[in-house]
Amino acid sequence: MDPKTALIHEWLTTMGGSEKVLAAMYELYPSPIYTLIADRNNLKGSCFENADIRVSRVQKLPFAHKMYRRYLSLFPFAIEQFDLSEYDVIISSNHCVSKGVLTNANQLHICCCYTPMRYAWDQYHQALTDAGLSRGLKSYVVRKALHRIRLWDVLSANRVDYFIAISRYVARRIEKIYRRKAEVIYPPVDVERFNICTEKDDFFLTASRMVPYKKIELIARAFARMPEKKLVVVGDGPEYKRIKSVASKNIDLLGYQPDSVLNELLGKAKAFVFAAEEDFGILPVEAQACGTPVIAYGRGGALETVIPGKSGILFPEQNEMSLIGAVKKFEKTKSSFNPEIIRTSAEKFSAKRFKKEFKSYMDKRINLFFNK
Numbered sequence: 564m565d566p567k568t569a570l571i572h573e574w575l576t577t578m579g580g581s582e583k584v585l586a587a588m589y590e591l592y593p594s595p596i597y598t599l600i601a602d603r604n605n606l607k608g609s610c611f612e613n614a615d616i617r618v619s620r621v622q623k624l625p626f627a628h629k630m631y632r633r634y635l636s637l638f639p640f641a642i643e644q645f646d647l648s649e650y651d652v653i654i655s656s657n658h659c660v661s662k663g664v665l666t667n668a669n670q671l672h673i674c675c676c677y678t679p680m681r682y683a684w685d686q687y688h689q690a691l692t693d694a695g696l697s698r699g700l701k702s703y704v705v706r707k708a709l710h711r712i713r714l715w716d717v718l719s720a721n722r723v724d725y726f727i728a729i730s731r732y733v734a735r736r737i738e739k740i741y742r743r744k745a746e747v748i749y750p751p752v753d754v755e756r757f758n759i760c761t762e763k764d765d766f767f768l769t770a771s772r773m774v775p776y777k778k779i780e781l782i783a784r785a786f787a788r789m790p791e792k793k794l795v796v797v798g799d800g801p802e803y804k805r806i807k808s809v810a811s812k813n814i815d816l817l818g819y820q821p822d823s824v825l826n827e828l829l830g831k832a833k834a835f836v837f838a839a840e841e842d843f844g845i846l847p848v849e850a851q852a853c854g855t856p857v858i859a860y861g862r863g864g865a866l867e868t869v870i871p872g873k874s875g876i877l878f879p880e881q882n883e884m885s886l887i888g889a890v891k892k893f894e895k896t897k898s899s900f901n902p903e904i905i906r907t908s909a910e911k912f913s914a915k916r917f918k919k920e921f922k923s924y925m926d927k928r929i930n931l932f933f934n935k
Contacts, residue, residue, distance in 0.1 A: 566651035566671075566929060568594040571661040573638070574631055575601040575616065578609055580750065580845050581677050584729070585656045586610050587751045587914055588675070591922055592654065597645045597664070599638060602628045619644060636708045639663055639715045652929060655723070663719035671932040673925065674723040675748075678733055678842040679740045680716060683709050686776065693775040717741060725928055727921075730843045730864045748921055749867075751914035752845055754906075757852035760830030761902045766793040767858075767890070768832035770825060770846055771839070773800030778838035778860070778881065780806050785883040787811040789890065795832070797825055829853045834875070834893055837865060838886060844868060847875075851909035854902025858889050872899070874908040 572585050575598045586609065589596070595615040600622050606612055619641040621627055621634055638660040645664055647653055653670055655661040658677040666672045682690040687709065696702040717740065726745035728734035734745040767786070771777040779796065783806050786794040794814045796806070807816055820828075826849075829835065835850035835857045843864035847857045851874050859865040861877030869875040876896075878889035910916075 566933065567649065568592045568652045568654065569647055569650040570594050570596045571642075571645070571647075571653060571655040571657075571664050572596060572598045573657070573659045573661050574599050575606060575611060576628055576631070577602075577605050580843075581656060581658055582609075582611075583753075583845075584675065584677070584750045584917075587917055588654060588656065588921065589614065591918055591925075592652075594654075597647070599641055599660075600627050600631050617645075635659075635712070639712065639719070651933070652925075654925075660716075660719070662723050663715065664722070666722060671929060672723050673725045673727065673928060675727045675729070676733060676737055676745065677729050677750075679736055680712070681776075683713050683716060684740055685736070689776070724932070727924065730867050732863050732867065733842045736842075746924060748917065748924060749912050750843055750845070751917035752848045752852070752909070752912040754848070754852040754909050754913050757826060757849060758830065759852075759854040759902055759906045761854060762831075763833045763855070764831045766795050766832060767834050767836050768795045768797070768828050768850075768855075769836040769838075770797035770828075773798050773802035773806060775802060776839060777802075780809060781838050781881065781883060782836050782886065783809050783814055785886040785890070786814055788883065788887060789813075792890065794836070795828060797828065826853070829855055833897065834858050834890075836886070836890075838881060839863075840881065841865065848909050848912050851875075851905050854906045856893070856897070856900040856905055858886070858893055860886075868912070870908055872896075874900075874905045 595617055597617050599619045601616045601618050621641050642660045642663045643665050653666055653672040655674045657674050659680055662674040691697055696705050720741035726737055726743050728737055728745035728747050729750045731747055734747050737743055737745045769782050771779055773779050790813050796816045797820050799819045810816055829850050830853040832855050835855050837847050837859040840863040848868050850857055857869050857875035859869050859877055860881050861879050871877050876889050876893050878885040
């Protein structure tokens with residue numbers, strides 16, 4: 564008899580990167596999905612539209628769909644209230660608290676970890692500064708809450724039997740924070756939906772949600788110092804007005820754009836610019852799927868997705884001058900980048916590859932656990 568499986572995910576409110584990984588898992592293991600909050604209106608047209616989604620009591624709190632992060636201090640308690648005793652295998656899709664579900668000795672718990680909570684760990688001080696919480700009473704309250712979450716976060720890591728990391732970079736963070744080893748399975752990127760484009764236009768492209776750690780302002784400031792080079796920026800978010808204030812005439816801010824427009828821009832751009840230190844980074848891979856080289860900050864997941872000299876250029880420092888140097892280097896060597904080779908480098912991150920590797924891993928762990 565096949566083991567009975569449950570999927571656990573923090574919140575299902577949009578179809579972001581982690582939700583695309585969850586979707587691939589769900590296609591392999593169509594099971595009930597337990598989540599703190601779900602917004603079915605935003606799931607229409609996805610594989611979750613008619614899924615068996617079971618939510619926590621956080622769902623009933625005021626403005627939970629849009630302001631759920633304000634209830635962060637309640638999440639550890641809320642995730643522990645799910646009764647999963649009827650299942651044999653628990654698969655948690657985790658970047659916050661889902662790995663903290665309670666299981667027993669007869670249940671196998673495998674966690675696909677996108678990252679240990681950055682704002683509670685290595686981005687703690689920066690997150691407080693960006694939120695204007697460096698000092699004062701509110702700062703004290705938030706610091707105490709995050710301190711308690713860190714303690715719970717480490718404790719709850721012991722509830723996981725096996726960790727999967729989405730990159731070697733994340734695997735190192737899991738070992739550093741939780742003192743646990745993790746198998747690396749790169750997340751699925753739908754490279755098949757992108758068409759390779761060999762004829763490039765004379766512009767650079769960056770795209771992201773405009774939040775501080777994405778470093779879109781850094782990119783805008785760098786291109787403001789290169790007025791002869793055109794930059795197109797796609798995305799919106801809290802930092803939009805700030806970025807607009809530093810944008811020069813050679814920078815076009817398009818705001819949010821549908822996938823069809825973004826995909827066309829990814830194909831036509833001479834290069835995609837990426838300045839964030841990401842755990843993996845799906846957009847640079849999507850750009851490569853279009854045959855577009857990537858100019859990326861050489862830390863985090865970019866070290867595993869961008870091949871210097873073949874699919875892009877890495878710059879060593881997260882500052883304007885380092886990026887400017889990389890852009891100038893790209894301009895001198897751009898004729899050496901072959902769209903066909905760049906496309907090939909993206910295909911190793913395909914959804915088909917993810918499903919094959921994930922299924923193989925799960926089969927091995929399930930057989931080992933239930934036949935020991």
